[in-house]
Amino acid sequence: MVAWLAVTVALGLVYFVRAVDRLGDEASKNAAANYDDRAFGGGNSLGVDKQALTEARGWIPDSASYRLLVPTDAADLRNFVRYFLMPRRPDPDASWVLCYGCDLAGLGSRLEVVWKNDAGITVGRLSG
C-alpha cells in the first residue's frame, strides 16, 4: 500500500508540473492566434479556402439554404462547410450555390456568379 501511494504521489506531482507547463504553452498559443485561426479551427488542418468560405457566409443570407457542390471524396470538407455556414441550411435544390472545385457546366447558364477565385471556388445564385 505504501509503495502504491508513493508511486501515485510521485507520478502525480511530476506530471502536475508537466501538465501546468503544457497548459501554459497551450494558453499562450491560443492567445496568440488571430480571429481567423479561431473561427476556422479544424478547417485550418483541412486546408479550406478561408476567403471563399468567408465570402459564402457574407453572400448567402442566414435564413437561406445553399447547395454545396464538392468532389464526391470530400466528405470532411462537406462536414466542415456545413458547420461553418450554419445557420444556413444545406439543400441540394437550393438556389444559392457554393461550388468547391466542381464542374459548373452542369448548372448551365442560369448561374449568376457573385464571387469566384482562381482556385475554382464559386459562390453564385441560380436564377429562374
Next chain:
Amino acid sequence: MTVRALLGLAIGNAVVLTTGACLLWGVRGLRSWVELARLAGLAYMIGVVALGVALSIELVLGVPFGTPTIALTCLGLIVAGLVLGRRLGRGRVPLRGGGSDGLGLVAAAYGALVVVYAEALFRAGRLAALSNYDGWAFWIPKAQAIYFRGGLDERFFRDLPNPTYPPLVPSLEAAAFHAMGSPDVVTLHVQFWFFLTGFVAAVAGLLAPRVHTALLWPVLLLVLVAPRVVARALEPQADFLLDYLFALAALLVALWLVERQTWTLCTASLFLAGAMLTKREGQLLAACVVLGALAASWGTRRAAWPRIVLAGGCALALALPWRIWFTARNLSGELPTSGFLGLFRHLDRPWPAVESVVRILVDFELWLLVLPLATIAVLLAFAGGARVLPTYAALVYGLSAAGFVWVLWSFTELELPFVQDEGVNPIVRLCNSLVMLSAGLVPLLLDAAWRGGDGTERQR
C-alpha cells in the same frame, strides 16, 4: 470570445448549480450550508444531468427549445426538488452543523494544486479554437441546429455523421449558446471546464468524509494530470461528459452497496440515464454498472436486486424516448452492421481486439499508470478483507473492458490491429471512461484495503 459570453456562461452554470442543489436537498437532505459547500460539485453535476435529461426528452417531444424553455425547465426541476424535500420531511439547512469537519493539511495542499491545475486549464480553454473532428463534424452542428431552429431538425440530423448519437450534449451546448448570447464555439470550451471542475468537486465531496485525504487526493490528481485528460478534457464533444456521468453513477452505486442509503441509488439512476443519453456507449457502460452491482450484492440479493433493477429500469425509461424518436425515423448506425450475432462470422478478430484494448488500457503516454494502479487497488482491497467493493469494481472494470473488445470485434469496419491516432481512436475514448472511473473507485478501494473491510458498518 467576449466577457459577456463568459459572464453569461457563469450565470447559466450558477443556475444549474442551484437546480442541482435543490434536487440534492430533496433527494438526500442537507445538514448544513457547509455540507452543501462540500457537496456543491455533486449538486452541480446533478443539475447538469437533470437538465440534460429533461431537455433531451423535451426535444424529442417537440417542445420549442429556447431561453424560456431552459428557464422553465430549471424552475420545474427546482420546484420538483423542493416538493420532494418537503414530502420527505427535509428540514431547513442551518449555516453550520453536521458534515463540517474542516480541511486537513493534505487536503488543503492537494486542493491548492487542483486549483492551480484548474486555472491553467481554464486559460488554455478560454480561447481555444474548435479543432477536433467530431466536434465540428457533428456535435457542434447538432447543437447549432437546436439553437437556431429550436428543436431536432430530422433532415439535418440525418445528413450528419452518427445521427443516432443522443441529444444530451448538443442540448446542453445549445443551452450554453443561449446563456452566452451567441453560438460562440470558442468560449464553449469553458463549459467543458465547468463539467470537469464539477466532476472533480463531486468526487472529492462524496468521498471526503469516508476516505482518508492521503488516499483520495493523490489519486484524483493523478487522473487529472494524465496526458490525455490534460490534452482533451475541454474538447466540445460528448466523450468526457459521458465518462463523468458513468464514473459518478458507478461511484454512487458503490457507495449504495456498502451504505444502502436510498438517495445514492436514486441519484445513480439519474446519472445512468444521463450516460445513456450522452453516447451510445453509455448503454454498454450502464449495463456494466448494473451487472456489477447485481453480482456484488449476491449475498443480499433479496433486498438489493429489486432496487438495483428498479434503478436501472428508471434510467432506461428516461433514455427510451430518444430511442423511439430515432427508430421511428429509421435513423441507423446504432448497432454493428452485421447485427448482434454477426461477430461469430469473424472469429479472427477477438484476439487482436483483446490485444488492442489491453495495449491502450496500459498506455503510459495516454494515462500514466492509472489503470495498472487501479488493478492493484482491487487486489489490495481483496487482500485487506473487503469483498463487496472489490468484486463490484473488478466486474465494472472487467465487463467494460470486455465490452470494448466486443466493440472492436463486432464493428468490422474497424481495422485490426487497431492503431489509429489517439485523437480519433474510438477505443481510446472508451478506455478513458475507466480512467475517470478510477478517480472515484480507487480511493474507495484503498480505503477498504486500509480499514480491512468494505466499511458497511459506517453509515454516513
